[in-house]
Amino acid sequence: KQEVTQIPAALSVPEGENLVLNCSFTDSAIYNLQWFRQDPGKGLTSLLLIQSSQREQTSGRLNASLDKSSGRSTLYIAASQPGDSATYLCAVAEAAGNKLTFGGGTRVLVKP
Amino acid sequence: DTAVSQTPKYLVTQMGNDKSIKCEQNLGHDTMYWYKQDSKKFLKIMFSYNNKELIINETVPNRFSPKSPDKAHLNLHINSLELGDSAVYFCASSQDQGTGSNGYTFGSGTRLTVV
Numbered sequence: 001k002q003e004v005t006q007i008p009a010a011l012s013v014p015e016g017e018n019l020v021l022n023c024s025f026t027d028s029a030i031y032n033l034q035w036f037r038q039d040p041g042k043g044l045t046s047l048l049l050i051q052s053s054q055r056e057q058t059s060g061r062l063n064a065s066l067d068k069s070s071g072r073s074t075l076y077i078a079a080s081q082p083g084d085s086a087t088y089l090c091a092v093a094e095a096a097g098n099k100l101t102f103g104g105g106t107r108v109l110v111k112p
Numbered sequence: 113d114t115a116v117s118q119t120p121k122y123l124v125t126q127m128g129n130d131k132s133i134k135c136e137q138n139l140g141h142d143t144m145y146w147y148k149q150d151s152k153k154f155l156k157i158m159f160s161y162n163n164k165e166l167i168i169n170e171t172v173p174n175r176f177s178p179k180s181p182d183k184a185h186l187n188l189h190i191n192s193l194e195l196g197d198s199a200v201y202f203c204a205s206s207q208d209q210g211t212g213s214n215g216y217t218f219g220s221g222t223r224l225t226v227v
Contacts, residue, residue: 034215034216036218038153041223042220043202043219043220044218046215049214087153091216093206093215093216099160100147102155102156104154105153
């Protein structure tokens with residue numbers, strides 16, 4: 001059974017620092033891995049999607065890497081801003097199909 | 113706007129009542145899902161439908177009955193609501209059962225409170 005873990009559970013940094021969010025998964029048989037952002041009381045916004053054949057994806061200040069063999073992904077957010085404060089969720093689309101399995105999320109606070 | 117839209121956004125109801133949550137996607141996706149986010153914010157799959165066919169029923173009580181009239185709609189009906197059903201319910205959709213290049217798209221959620 002696939003298990004997804006995100007460490008740390010919470011992170012507080014001063015504005016301008018780079019953020020590093022970690023995600024690990026137990027079963028490397030995945031189609032893709034997706035990072036989401038969730039603001040309090042809101043839905044999920046997709047940030048980056050990495051296919052299993054890819055090593056990384058970039059969008060603006062965000063960069064996500066994937067090491068499928070070791071079951072790890074890292075989300076980097078450069079030069080953090082207070083507006084980056086949110087919960088970041090990692091999820092894997094299993095090769096067995098038809099669902100995303102989520103980690104517990106990392107709650108990020110960027111202090112001005 | 114292309115999106116996954118679900119209604120209502122908030123639902124407060126008494127124990128024992130029956131309620132429905134509606135979901136529609138206009139992305140042309142072939143697979144739709146219901147996820148539940150509990151009080152600890154953990155998201156877990158409940159149901160998955162591909163082209164109106166049930167694919168996943170993840171040990172959800174049979175008080176929960178999804179219905180997919182067509183591949184653009186997936187509604188969730190809940191009978192005899194219990195306090196423990198209080199949660200945020202998210203609808204999502206994807207192409208090719210989640211293997212497509214755009215991944216999953218989520219709705220904004222329905223916050224259900226059972227009193």
